[in-house]
């Protein structure tokens with residue numbers, strides 16, 4: 001089985017989480033996810049995340065701590081190993097390239113969305129977290 005190493009951003013602001021829906025024509029189309037993508041060879045996960053957010057939204061971000069341990073999920077096309085980091089925007093262009101929808105939601109609403117299966121452990125942690133308490137000092 002092919003291993004696919006992926007990073008996602010749990011972007012937060014004013015206690016809310018940014019959630020994004022994958023374009024219909026992509027793998028796992030129309031599911032909600034953390035924006036991000038595959039880690040390329042030689043990249044640190046945090047670098048991949050900054051590159052992906054630049055590619056997907058044309059935005060700059062600050063990367064914070066991990067939401068939880070890496071989750072692995074076996075899809076029919078391969079096993080995705082997903083690590084989600086808290087992050088915040090330095091810019092907000094939101095040029096939507098890979099997503100059909102983005103919205104800011106309260107942690108309590110996280111469990112109402114249909115997530116990509118690999119995202120469920122991180123989504124559960126976030127749903128129980130006070131996002132105003134997430135720290136960004138001394139990281140990145």
Ligand SMILES: Nc1nc2c([nH]c(=O)n2[C@H]2C[C@H](O)[C@@H](COP(=O)(O)OP(=O)(O)OP(=O)(O)O)O2)c(=O)[nH]1
Pocket residue numbers: 004006007008026027028032033034035036037038039080082116117118119
């Ligand atoms: N970006 C992202 N991908 C996820 C999440 N959950 C999840 O299972 N995936 C899967 C979907 C894809 O199989 C893989 C990441 O691929 P991608 O299509 O987003 O990444 P990419 O832009 O680097 O790749 P590509 O489309 O250029 O090939 O991980 C998630 O929360 N965010």
